[in-house]
Amino acid sequence: MRALILIAHGSKVIASNDEIRELTDNLREKARASSHEAMPSSFYDIILCGFLELAEPSIPGAIDKAVTAGSKHITIFPYFLSSGRHVAKDIPELVKERQLLYSDIPIEIAPYVGKMPKMIEYILKHLQDSKKA
């Protein structure tokens, strides 16, 4: 049982947090659909979101949820565009605390979304497509 936890900053604007929850739902559906196709079986059984602040669940709360649901391996995915204090320090610190608590469950942090090697191409495509639309 592998879990993916998408971590967003969290906002005072409820719609903004809901957007992250919806993205997580869509990610879960897509990952499930893909697992019937060509995607490796090592993909995620559980996909959750968590927030650094201002919304629930918190990062420790989301990790607890994943563990309670039976996860034996957790991937934390920082949904951040650049590596400020949150990506470099706050998230790793919170994860480290939880890792001490669940020492038999590896918790790894994936590169944040802004680090996607193809981001430049994606942006140019997005701008072209939205110009056409």
Added chain:
Amino acid sequence: MRALILIAHGSKVIASNDEIRELTDNLREKARASSHEAMPSSFYDIILCGFLELAEPSIPGAIDKAVTAGSKHITIFPYFLSSGRHVAKDIPELVKERQLLYSDIPIEIAPYVGKMPKMIEYILKHLQDSKKA
């Protein structure tokens, strides 16, 4: 002369702002390289970045720079993942002010980066690739 201005939040962490500047440089290079290939000629002649706060240039400052450089059409691209107050309110307000000042230069706001229709696929690919790496 068309300009693209990528707008990021801005951070107290200098490296984080530099990451945005570097992204903008890479975007400029890639767009230039692409314009020799199959990309429409209506692409961008000028690519700049601007920051909502905590870093320079500001959004009005970046628009001024684009105009001074000869832009006749400006696209603002919010480099934000969800539509909080910044995307929904702060950026449009600053743009509107500048639009009043430069009434003969259309300034349009493109959908923010979190709105890329293929974001889900990009994320899953990114997670798979970083697992392999």
